[in-house]
Amino acid sequence: MGDRPNGSLFSLLEGSSDLPLHLPAHGRGRALAPQLRRLLGRPAASWDLPELPALGGPLEPQGAVAEAQAACATLLGARHCWFGVNGASGLLQAALLGLAPPGSRVLLPRNLHRSLLHACVLGQLEPLLFDLPFDPRTGLWLPPSPAHLERVLAAAAPLQPVAAVLVDPTYQGFGSELGALVELLHGCGAGLPVLVDQAHGDGAALAAGADLVVLSLQKAAGGLAQTAALLAQGDRFDRRAVERSLLWLQTSSPSALLLASAAAAIAHGHSSAGRRQRQQAVGRALRLRKRLAGLGFEIAAGDDPLRLVLATAPLGINGLEADAWLLEHGVIAELPEPGALTFCLGLEPPRGLEKQLPRRLVELRQALGAAALPPFEPPPLPLLARPELGVGEAWRAPAEAVPLAESTGRIAAEPLCPYPPGIPLLIPGERIDAARAAWLERQRSRWPGQIADTVAVVANDRREQ
Numbered sequence: 480m481g482d483r484p485n486g487s488l489f490s491l492l493e494g495s496s497d498l499p500l501h502l503p504a505h506g507r508g509r510a511l512a513p514q515l516r517r518l519l520g521r522p523a524a525s526w527d528l529p530e531l532p533a534l535g536g537p538l539e540p541q542g543a544v545a546e547a548q549a550a551c552a553t554l555l556g557a558r559h560c561w562f563g564v565n566g567a568s569g570l571l572q573a574a575l576l577g578l579a580p581p582g583s584r585v586l587l588p589r590n591l592h593r594s595l596l597h598a599c600v601l602g603q604l605e606p607l608l609f610d611l612p613f614d615p616r617t618g619l620w621l622p623p624s625p626a627h628l629e630r631v632l633a634a635a636a637p638l639q640p641v642a643a644v645l646v647d648p649t650y651q652g653f654g655s656e657l658g659a660l661v662e663l664l665h666g667c668g669a670g671l672p673v674l675v676d677q678a679h680g681d682g683a684a685l686a687a688g689a690d691l692v693v694l695s696l697q698k699a700a701g702g703l704a705q706t707a708a709l710l711a712q713g714d715r716f717d718r719r720a721v722e723r724s725l726l727w728l729q730t731s732s733p734s735a736l737l738l739a740s741a742a743a744a745i746a747h748g749h750s751s752a753g754r755r756q757r758q759q760a761v762g763r764a765l766r767l768r769k770r771l772a773g774l775g776f777e778i779a780a781g782d783d784p785l786r787l788v789l790a791t792a793p794l795g796i797n798g799l800e801a802d803a804w805l806l807e808h809g810v811i812a813e814l815p816e817p818g819a820l821t822f823c824l825g826l827e828p829p830r831g832l833e834k835q836l837p838r839r840l841v842e843l844r845q846a847l848g849a850a851a852l853p854p855f856e857p858p859p860l861p862l863l864a865r866p867e868l869g870v871g872e873a874w875r876a877p878a879e880a881v882p883l884a885e886s887t888g889r890i891a892a893e894p895l896c897p898y899p900p901g902i903p904l905l906i907p908g909e910r911i912d913a914a915r916a917a918w919l920e921r922q923r924s925r926w927p928g929q930i931a932d933t934v935a936v937v938a939n940d941r942r943e944q
């Protein structure tokens with residue numbers, strides 16, 4: 480370490496890589512909103528200001544931040560907009576706590592981001608997890624159809640959830656018939672308020688009728704990491720409850736730079752320069768897709784052209800192994816999964832992408848390709864699952880590690896959650912049945928290095944089956 484204890488941290492930030500195809504979507508600054516780029520060019524950190532009266536903060540009624548939030552709400556068609564500096568994670572938690580009082584039940588999709596699970600702990604909420612359609616070819620969860628959601632709602636009705644969450648689009652860029660899904664949720668029981676996790680989206684969920692929408696502005700817009708926005712409309716939520724939760728979960732010193740970045744990313748995305756930038760990126764992405772298809776690669780048909788989902792299973796390659804090989808050869812992908820590898824092309828894809836990526840993928844196929852992997856088995860999950868023990872109670876309980884093979888009948892004490900994508904395969908409080916234990920055991924070989932051979936279970940659980 481010597482006199483430079485942060486040597487490798489700084490050299491990594493200062494260095495460059497051949498083909499960065501990961502988030503943030505601004506591509507190491509290339510696609511930053513011009514206003515933000517100008518700000519960052521000023522004398523170092525001169526913009527690092529506290530909540531001065533003229534600036535205010537996300538919960539202040541007056542000041543420049545309040546004005547910028549109001550302007551962004553108008554641009555996006557929302558009634559309210561709050562910026563966040565702890566990512567979509569922080570705002571999803573505040574939004575869910577704002578919708579559901581302690582002890583209530585919330586309807587969450589199986590592909591929920593782990594931050595929502597954490598919200599259940601913080602807010603003492605009971606998650607009702609609904610299963611999702613599954614693609615055996617890629618091993619990916621798919622968005623629910625309206626008919627699927629209707630079945631879920633029929634199963635959930637006796638449990639009287641007070642709010643529902645949808646993820647749209649998914650990390651891989653798959654969209655749903657969101658308007659129809661929201662309508663079903665609004666029409667169910669007393670009318671469920673709907674929070675849409677649009678971490679990977681652009682706010683279009685508002686037009687589909689969502690009550691609360693969370694955007695991660697580094698993922699589909701050109702903001703810095705940690706920047707996010709919570710949008711709201713209609714009267715199915717209590718504004719005071721949402722603002723109270725924001726107060727509980729946000730820092731008391733939000734970074735003025737990140738708040739400015741949130742404002743700039745939204746404004747730029749809606750400007751003619753921002754739209755042009757996106758169009759050009761999409762044009763390049765579509766040409767790249769065509770070229771890869773011509774070379775015999777299978778690219779999943781998603782709804783976001785800037786997310787390139789390579790199906791690695793048909794090549795006989797696990798996505799995590801493909802990722803490790805590509806990393807060694809200068810290509811940094813965003814999201815490796817057992818049957819697929821997702822590249823985020825960003826709002827200004829790297830120069831030379833159209834030549835370099837196809838070349839590297841051909842080399843990858845030559846190096847690791849084999850007979851196609853067998854179809855992925857869908858997880859053996861009920862349409863609607865309830866943890867037997869409260870998530871927070873199970874997570875805090877004395878725990879012991881048992882081999883996965885011996886976990887049948889025990890209650891999980893920790894989530895089993897490969898990261899990325901940060902989607903739990905098992906949540907604390909769920910009782911593990913034999914089919915689930917066997918499935919989890921098989922997932923170990925699919926997620927090399929990501930799933931331990933033991934699982935944490937609640938100790939002294941006398942109700943073992």
Ligand SMILES: Cc1ncc(COP(=O)(O)O)c(C=O)c1O
Nearest residue numbers: 565566567568592650676678695
């Ligand atoms: C679907 C989804 N929601 C929320 C998040 C959290 O976003 P952030 O990193 O901005 O906290 C992620 C992160 O990957 C995500 O994939």
